[in-house]
Amino acid sequence: MSHNFYHYPVWVRLWHAMNAILCLFLIVTGFSMLYSDPDNALVVKFQRAVAIHNVCGVLLTISYTLFLFGNLFTPNGRHYLLRIKGVGQRLWQQGYFYAFGYFKGEKAPFPVSADRKFNPLQQLSYVGVMYFVLPMLFITGWALMFPEFILKKFLGLSGIFLTDQFHVILGFLVVIFLFIHLYVSTMGKSPVSNFRSIVTGWQESH
Amino acid sequence: MILDRRSITVLILLVTASLAGSAQEQDTVASVTRGAAMSLYAEDNDQNCLRCHGKLVYTITDTVSGLSRKELMAEHNFISSDAYYNSVHWSFSCLDCHSEGFKSFPHAIETRFETAWSCIDCHGYDPNYAQYKFEEIDAEYQKSIHYTATDGAFTCWQCHDAHYYNPLARESGSGRENILKSNEMCLHCHGNPDIMGLVTEKELTMVLPRHEWLPDPDRHLAAVRCIDCHTRMNDSILVAHEVMPADSAVNDCADCHSQNSILMGTLYKYASMESRDQKGFINGVIFSNDSYVIGANRSKFISLTGMIIIALVLAFAGVHTVFRVIIKPVKKYYES
Numbered sequence: 001m002s003h004n005f006y007h008y009p010v011w012v013r014l015w016h017a018m019n020a021i022l023c024l025f026l027i028v029t030g031f032s033m034l035y036s037d038p039d040n041a042l043v044v045k046f047q048r049a050v051a052i053h054n055v056c057g058v059l060l061t062i063s064y065t066l067f068l069f070g071n072l073f074t075p076n077g078r079h080y081l082l083r084i085k086g087v088g089q090r091l092w093q094q095g096y097f098y099a100f101g102y103f104k105g106e107k108a109p110f111p112v113s114a115d116r117k118f119n120p121l122q123q124l125s126y127v128g129v130m131y132f133v134l135p136m137l138f139i140t141g142w143a144l145m146f147p148e149f150i151l152k153k154f155l156g157l158s159g160i161f162l163t164d165q166f167h168v169i170l171g172f173l174v175v176i177f178l179f180i181h182l183y184v185s186t187m188g189k190s191p192v193s194n195f196r197s198i199v200t201g202w203q204e205s206h
Numbered sequence: 207m208i209l210d211r212r213s214i215t216v217l218i219l220l221v222t223a224s225l226a227g228s229a230q231e232q233d234t235v236a237s238v239t240r241g242a243a244m245s246l247y248a249e250d251n252d253q254n255c256l257r258c259h260g261k262l263v264y265t266i267t268d269t270v271s272g273l274s275r276k277e278l279m280a281e282h283n284f285i286s287s288d289a290y291y292n293s294v295h296w297s298f299s300c301l302d303c304h305s306e307g308f309k310s311f312p313h314a315i316e317t318r319f320e321t322a323w324s325c326i327d328c329h330g331y332d333p334n335y336a337q338y339k340f341e342e343i344d345a346e347y348q349k350s351i352h353y354t355a356t357d358g359a360f361t362c363w364q365c366h367d368a369h370y371y372n373p374l375a376r377e378s379g380s381g382r383e384n385i386l387k388s389n390e391m392c393l394h395c396h397g398n399p400d401i402m403g404l405v406t407e408k409e410l411t412m413v414l415p416r417h418e419w420l421p422d423p424d425r426h427l428a429a430v431r432c433i434d435c436h437t438r439m440n441d442s443i444l445v446a447h448e449v450m451p452a453d454s455a456v457n458d459c460a461d462c463h464s465q466n467s468i469l470m471g472t473l474y475k476y477a478s479m480e481s482r483d484q485k486g487f488i489n490g491v492i493f494s495n496d497s498y499v500i501g502a503n504r505s506k507f508i509s510l511t512g513m514i515i516i517a518l519v520l521a522f523a524g525v526h527t528v529f530r531v532i533i534k535p536v537k538k539y540y541e542s
Contacts, residue, residue, distance in 0.1 A: 034509060098526075103533045145487075148479055152441060160441075165505055172512035176519055183523040189536065 007203035022060045029053040030171050057141045079117040090120035129177050140167035255300040260287040289370045325362045339443045346447035359405040365391045385431050392432040
């Protein structure tokens with residue numbers, strides 16, 4: 001039997017929307033810079049891409065700071081607390097469900113509830129992205145705007161080059177995360193039910 | 207257009223002539239930009255010096271016979287007062303740097319052997335100039351071929367005439383102007399055997415034939431400073447000063463046109479910092495950070511690996527979707 005419960009407070013939805021829009025701009029402009037080509041109509045013009053990327057990067061830093069405060073001072077933060085004990089078993093259960101149990105019509109091992117926003121795989125990836133990948137992206141992105149703070153040389157390579165490459169790798173991780181995030185979001189009661197939830201705040205459980 | 211030896215000489219003569227022309231128009235120093243401040247100094251002793259040295263034609267008078275005649279000032283002893291009073295050293299009197307021997311005329315023979323101050327003599331170890339890192343520049347200069355091959359005869363002055371010095375690399379708003387002026391400094395000696403002969407016995411080699419190996423040499427020479435290839439890169443000072451022997455210069459395309467490019471350190475870091483200093487963070491970094499080096503910060507391996515992983519994720523999602531369409535797991539769940 002399914003029932004609806006209020007799952008996403010307004011601030012989480014607003015933050016999520018802002019995060020989504022900024023990340024999309026950052027990804028498009030990031031790829032445009034990485035594959036910069038004046039003759040390619042698919043990529044944003046280089047100088048415009050640089051300006052948009054920088055503006056969105058600064059705004060995302062502000063938005064992320066608000067998110068951190070939200071997690072510190074509201075109950076939303078508890079969804080990001082990893083329980084280490086038995087994590088391997090829980091991840092295996094969730095992975096098995098996605099690969100096989102889901103198709104057999106089995107019940108989800110860790111269904112969404114008012115107390116559990118993420119299943120173990122989601123929780124691990126969200127914690128990784130929100131508490132490691134994004135902060136490192138901010139550090140490397142801001143460092144590229146203040147290059148005097150970057151080590152001149154590291155292991156014989158230019159510090160700026162390494163910082164830039166690290167920024168690109170982290171950017172790729174965010175893109176990979178985004179695709180997985182979007183795909184898993186289609187695995188609700190209907191392909192659009194989870195998308196509706198993050199807009200209305202109400203989650204359908206099944 | 208490929209410049210040959212004659213063209214380079216003509217170019218330098220033209221530059222020199224234009225300087226001389228502007229100086230002749232400034233027969234008096236009254237029209238210089240910083241007139242008010244200048245008068246404090248000019249009325250003391252600069253005016254006395256510039257009465258002769260500020261003109262290409264000066265008048266000499268024999269006080270005993272009362273005879274006067276006009277003479278040409280040797281070009282290397284001429285000081286364009288206009289350019290001088292617009293340089294960073296404009297507020298100095300001549301005798302702040304030159305010896306008392308110059309007070310009398312004819313100047314004593316000793317004055318010819320006076321040692322000129324070098325940049326480090328005044329600016330070194332001074333907290334007011336710490337940001338310019340003169341000590342590091344001096345250390346680089348002493349390792350350069352200019353210093354080692356000339357037993358120190360080559361000094362700061364060969365490139366930076368203190369009478370006319372302006373911080374071109376810092377203040378030039380145009381990259382092209384910066385490149386042109388920077389390369390003029392090199393060609394001043396390397397395009398003129400007589401001037402080069404002042405510091406070395408080495409025969410002048412022709413600049414352009416030595417660079418014909420470059421693809422499209424004209425565009426390279428117009429778009430790159432000589433020092434970009436001929437100095438050891440140092441991204442902690444604005445302009446690298448360790449000029450290397452010719453056979454150590456950059457001659458591999460990949461050094462610039464690739465990842466981990468040597469241009470990254472100098473172009474990115476300093477262009478970014480200078481832009482921020484001049485325009486502020488919002489305008490200088492956020493909106494007009496022109497210092498990304500296209501192609502130089504791209505790692506094919508990382509780009510390829512990233513794209514392969516993204517493709518695998520999408521392929522996995524595609525396969526998963528196909529199974530979802532065939533098996534209809536959600537419907538199956540609710541039916542059970």
